[in-house]
Amino acid sequence: RFHTTTGSDVFSKIIRGEIPSTKRYEDDFCIAFDDLSPAAPVHVLIIPKLHTRGISNLFGSGAEDEVESALPLVTEPINDAEVVGKLFAAAARVAEAIGIDKTGYRLVINNGGDAGQTVFHLHLHLLGGRELT
Ligand code: 5GP
DSSP states (O other): OSOOOOOOOOHHHTTTTTOOOOEEEOOOSOOOOOSSSSSSSSSEEESSSEEEHHHHHSTTTTTTOOOOOOSSTTSOOOOHHHHHHHHHHHHHHHHHHTTTTOOOOOEEESSGGGGGGGSSSEEEEEESSSSOO
C-alpha cells in the first residue's frame, strides 16, 4: 500500500529537507516542526512521513488512493489507525518537551476546504502557550 514514490506537497518537501523548518521532534514515522504562521505562542505541526491528503483519504471511501511514502524510509505497510495514533502520541511528547502539558493545549486536524485545510498532506496542529478561545 505504501510506495516509495515522492509527494510533491510542501510538507513532503519539508520531510525531505528541500524546504527548511524548525524541527521539534523526529522519528522514523513522523516529524514535528513550527508552523510558519503561528496562531498561538506554541504552534507545531506533526506530520507522517508518508503522503496522504487527509483524514477522509485515510478512512473515507477513497481510502485506497494517494497514500504514498514521502521518503523511502516508510516502506512497511502500516495500519491506518496507527498512522493517526502515532501522530497524537508524538504531539503529546512534543507538548511535554515544550512544557505546556500542564497548562494545556489543543490538537486540531482540518479536513478539506470548509475546514480551512490548505496543505493537503495529513497534519496535526498542536496549539498552546496561551489561553485559547
Ligand atoms: P491547514 O490549514 O492546512 O490545516 O494548515 C496548514 C498550516 O501549514 C498553516 O497553519 C500554515 O501556516 C502552515 N504552513 C504552510 N506552508 C508552510 C511551510 O512551508 N512551512 C511551515 N513551517 N508551515 C507552513
